[in-house]
Amino acid sequence: MPDNDHTTDALLGGLVRLKQPRKGQRASADAVMLAAAIVAKSGAQVLELGCGSGVAMLCVAARLKNVTVAGLELQSDLAALCARNIAANSLADRLRVHEGDLRARRIAGLAPNSFDQVFANPPYFDVARHRVSPHAGRATARAEAEDADVGHWVAAMLRYAKPNAGLTLIHKTERLGDILAAFESKAGAIRVIPLWSRPGQPAKRVIVRAVKGSKAPLVLTPGLVLHQPDGSYLPEIDAVLRAGAALPQV
Template sequence: MTELREDGFLGGRLRIAQPAQGYRAGADAVMLAAACPARPGDSVLELGCGAGAALLCLGARVPGLRLAGLELQPAYAELARRNAAANAIPAELHEGDLARMPAALRGQSFDHVIANPPYFTGGPPAPDAGRGRARHEATPLPLWIEAGLRRLRPGGWLTLIQRSERLAEILAALSAAAGAITILPVAAREGREAGRIIVAARKGTRAPLRLLSPFVMHAKPLHSADEEDLTGAAQAVLREGAALSLGGPNFR
């Protein structure tokens, strides 16, 4: 990873260095950070933190968090450290495999775990190896969920963003150890199928599942290359750093 570019997040509040070619975080990372219900003083672990975009977006929105990230790829872990320092957001960044959690993390429990696991189960490798590892899973999705639940304190929240077609896998993996499962479908436009889902679940409770109305990203029915056309809600989250409330009787 030799050539980098700097991308603005949250309307330019954050500057994140990412590979010029290969995998780069974008709107999904911001949405994940916005959905985490962390409060000042809470501890948060991100599994597969990449260059740190989601973790740092969360740190920019909520002051006083104890942030930690785990990243498999050394170059991305180093980028995450660099980005945390450049944005003056304290974070512990660990290099390692979530299936063999580093000793420094095995002894800790967190109020929140967040993750944006690879979206694809297989297929041809990407030309860029880092992009391939970020998008095509080497560790099955249920193991991501198991690792996240292990690192949570009782009553802590696991928050994920994933492709909507993988919802059944997520629910199956959560069923034995978590409840208050809250599902937010994310659709590109009104009337379109949701391509993404945000799922939050609370460790150690049996509270019922909640399915929320879709969050719509774009206001116009068709894409225009000349304008961004975000909905007001999407603008608030992506550009202004607003929280994405999944609130309900069991949510914090």
């Protein structure tokens, strides 16, 4: 993509700077909130599936200074852009991007059972129920493929995670049943964190965290309210989105 097809943007109050497609899939609060939910010890190996231009993995690296992060991206133009963003943030020593399809059994440079944390922001929209974006890149990022539904994403997360590794994803609340079914008997210690736009409203998003191979029971947390009555973010959420703070309740 030529540079006039990109914008240059700042995230986390300028801690992260990156180029994004002007008309394609762009940074969202969901990606930043997902990054803020990642818990990893110093020296941990972390993997993001479907990393796009690198929004979430760059945010993880900005907050967790002593971890390495790999990203897997299907779209070659976004994988190339992610590599540029990694270099522009001087993070090539800790971050790397791989181009490939998460449904593949083997991807060069990514070994199964080798990551301490695996996270993802899968495509949200069922093409049978939602209008698909006319922009091909955005459609790929947002529309769930028939042969790559949330169950395939969870299966890939489990494939690359070490035993007892953490697994984290954000998705629409209506898909929680599918997510829990995909984790059944393969992961436990599941924590469901509803994200409420305002008190009294249904939660449109959930963050789900789990541990590969655990038998511990599921916990439904109180969740997080995001907005004040005037529409602005609550201070603790603003700290996540603009200062790189960890997500409350993680």
